């Protein structure tokens with residue numbers, strides 16, 4: 001099976017259990033799958049394969065180019081069958097490198113020409129979760145009798161197989177191109193799918209587009225209804241918006257590349273966990289080089305942070321690779337990196353039962369990893 005697990009990341013880092021809290025479904029597709037799908041569309045005459053191939057295989061991408069690439073990816077992937085396939089593969093790939101808890105985010109899409117609604121898009125994602133066969137997937141679902149899916153109650157009593165296990169929870173993304181009504185529709189969908197493992201809402205998309213006030217009603221509603229919220233925050237300089245986002249006190253924020261002194265002060269006083277995406281920030285040139293990344297300051301000041309991939313397919317990375325990069329750049333030892341991985345349990349949007357299970361997984365892995373835990 002082709003996976004993206006980076007061989008340079010080394011075995012120890014792959015063996016270490018990991019928690020991934022910032023991964024976009026359509027950014028995490030295998031290159032091989034994307035090329036195969038593009039070739040098929042090329043043969044049908046829907047796209048010119050050679051043009052698409054060049055874009056997919058390009059390595060240096062500014063933030064602006066990344067969003068052009070996503071439009072292209074969506075053209076290639078947005079039908080029910082393909083959404084199910086890529087979901088299945090993405091979960092297999094994360095599980096293969098010992099991600100034990102994954103919060104996978106995706107933007108529900110509609111495409112009337114193929115009968116796709118936001119709801120049917122999400123059903124296709126859920127089918128992808130159930131289609132995974134080589135790993136036990138716990139997505140917190142309530143199981144109907146007679147269900148044929150890859151489904152396991154969260155209490156774990158049924159898991160007698162020796163298969164690897166991954167806990168997967170879903171976040172529904174609001175795209176910054178969307179209207180207040182469309183954003184509200186996504187939150188309502190998330191509420192209907194709470195029993196199928198949807199735990200929260202994300203705000204993402206091109207940060208140069210859209211205004212905070214457009215999304216605020218839907219985000220407030222989400223919070224009031226008990227959904228957790230994470231925001232892409234400070235991907236471009238926008239001081240007012242960063243203040244407004246921090247004052248909203250989301251459950252977490254992603255990136256935080258263009259924060260100023262008073263933003264940092266606020267972030268730290270509110271103790272909002274930050275999803276750090278090193279490779280993504282470097283590739284999109286949001287941060288000039290990894291050694292000046294704000295990871296260092298946040299880590300030293302013991303601010304809650306978690307390492308994430310963002311778009312492992314688009315940026316050719318893996319979570320193991322992100323750990324290796326942080327350890328080697330900032331001179332952090334294996335024990336401390338293990339603690340960083342384990343502490344992410346505190347920031348998941350999944351419930352307390354899952355947290356306890358993850359604590360157990362990390363505790364037992366410590367022996368194998370030869371880490372002495374205090």
Ligand code: IMP
Nearest residue numbers: 024025026027070106107173204205232
């Ligand atoms: P999807 O939601 O599964 O379609 O994943 C791709 C989508 O995630 C993109 O179209 C963007 O809206 C969003 N996304 C992925 N990476 C980034 C990022 O770095 N910043 C903001 N939004 C992003």
Ligand code: ZN
Nearest residue numbers: 024204254310
């Ligand atoms: Zn992101």
